[in-house]
Amino acid sequence: MRRYNQVPEWWFTCILSTNIVATLFVIEYYKSQLQLPWWAFLLACGLAFFLTLPLAVITATTNQTPGLNVITEYIIGYLYPGYPMANMCFKVYGYISVKQSILFLQDFKLGHYMKIPPRSMFMSQVCGTLISALVHLGTSLASPDSPWTCPSDHVFYDASVIYGLIGPRLIFGDLGYYNSINWSFLVGALAPIIVWLLHKAFPSQKWITLITTPVLLGATIYMPPATSVNYNSWIVVAFLSGFVAYRYHHDWWGRHNYVLSGAxxxxxxxxxxxxxxxxxxxxxxxxxxxxxxxxCPLASCPAAEGIVIDECPVWLKGE
Known part of the structure; x- marks a missing residue:
């Protein structure tokens, strides 16, 4: 790979600078439609800039990529409530930027393994990005009855209503019913520190170093639609194969764990x-x-008052 010319740093800098300037112009020119103030855009860029590296490290070591979608919606929903379009735009620049950056790095890593010239990989990524942007724009303008639509667009819209129009304060804040869920932020921050303290207290227990809190906590993002059976089978296979390989065939595991995961x-x-x-x-x-x-056989039972169905409890008024 040293025979190939590397991608100059100024290529990336030019693309980044051009996009920042163009976006600032667009959000100011279409301020009434996009609703996103300039300071919010710069804040989203700052989040993406500082969090891309730690999230990329987690992705490289665990194959799990924590998403910033809820965090970005949460932040702008508190700072700028009542503006759903601003919420969506902030989410795009704060979350999608990080997601695309990590995918960009993964492409470069695959290209390195496949001995693809870096500049050829760079141009293919730029062209692919432009094509995908135009295709996605075309599908978003399609008729709702057309099969060529993106269901994820509806998720973006629903999230903008929840976090932008309604606002997280009315759901997760002092005015909402789910404010206790905010303790999860503290639990997530303390979990890796607890594992580190356990490792320091019991240095002879090497298995403690194998505990990765981003995997244990981040995997819950798939619930739903994943259920307990999905997680039980995942835990059994992962722990059994990992324990056997670590205990008896560590060298073999180091060479073939990627192949096993792919299989x-x-x-x-x-x-x-x-x-x-x-x-x-x-x-x-x-x-x-x-x-x-x-x-849970009662999961399909109605929760409204006075409805009678066989094998389901009947909820009375006031219960």
Whole structure:
């Protein structure tokens, strides 16, 4: 790879500077439509600048990428409530920028392994970004009845209503019912410190160093739609394979853990397609203990007052 010319730093600097200046012009020129003040845009850029490196380190070491989507919505929802479009824009520049940066780094890493010239990889990324932006713009302008739409756009809209129009203060703040959930920020901040203190207190216990709090806490972002069965199988396979490899075949694990992870992912994708084609398309369902993974038979019961359904409790007024 040293034979190839590297991408000059000023290429990145020019693209970054051009986008910042263009965005400042757009948000000021279309201020009534975008609703995003200039200071909020610079704050979003600051968040992306300072958090890209730690999140990229977590991604490189754990293969889990914590998202800033809720955090960015939370911050701007408190600082600038009542403006859903501003909430969406702040989320784009504070969260999507970090997400795309990490994907950009992953592409470069893959290109390094595949011996692709860095400048060729850079140009392919720039062209791919432009094409994807135009395609996404085209799909967003499509008719709601068209199959060529992006469901994630609806999620963006719903989040802008919750965190932008309503505001987190009315949900998670002193005026909301879910203010206790804010303690999760403190738990997340203290969790890695506790693991570090345990490692210092028991240095002979090497397994403590294998505890990675971003994986344990960040994995809950997939609940829902993931259920307890998904997590139980994941924990069993991960801990058993990891313990056996660490205890007996550490060298083998160091060489083949990436292959094993890829094989498990490929097997999951293959079985998903096979089950869909062979069972789901034919309307065939299987009744077994795994088909009711939550173990909560009352989860489908109504919570409204006075509704009578077999095998469900009847809620009376005042209960």
């Amino acid at each position: 498990l992912d490929a097997g999951l994708a293959f079985m998903a397609v096979l089950l869909y084609v062979s069972l789901d398309m034919e309307g065939v369902g299987l009744e077994w203990w795994g088909s009711k993974p939550d173990g």
